[in-house]
Amino acid sequence: MVSRELQHLSNHISRLTTHNSRYKMKALKTIESRFVPINIENIDTDQIIPARFLKATTKDGFGKNLFRDWRYENDNEAKPKTDFPLNQNQYSGEILVAGKNFGCGSSREHAAWAILDYGFRVVVSSFYADIFKNNALNNGVLPVQVSDQFLQKIFNQDNSSVLNIHLEEQTITIVSTGEQASFEISSYKKTCLLNGYDDIDFLINMKEEIEQFENSVN
16 A cells, blocks of 8 residues: 555656746755845735736746836836835845735735745745745745844844845844844755755655655565
């Protein structure tokens, strides 16, 4: 019985290898970067990526419409809102810092796609909606959760400030001051991010071990 189940899993993994070739997650170990601050609480997924852009079924191109309604007047790219951080040249980097309760609202995975496609690898906040947090991790975006106090310290930094995110040590550091906080992440998702695995890649990587175990029980 065990042998048949293992053989079925091994065959399934072989099929997944073909289907998973297009979207390869990039490994994330350490990010040291400036950041873009959006000091607004309760940012929901409809603000992250408006519903009218959810028709696409691939992950490509969503970054263009990240925070679309906050970035442009009347959805007109010729009229960017100058007070929004993503439209200000003083802010850049691979890290998005946002207010408490980021990613609330509907469960759309497209929100994580848009954040990643725009160029962010890390989001820092003091609280996340659970579904958004899982979607982010599944798509190669690291949600770093810190205390309200540490988040405010980040917001108080100037626009040249740099953050260091060390996934292996699970720490976030304000480089200019040396102030540091730790964050939590499941060991499984940590392994996936460190190696650039999604759930399918993780199974594919275990294929040889599964086959060896299968042979040992035959």
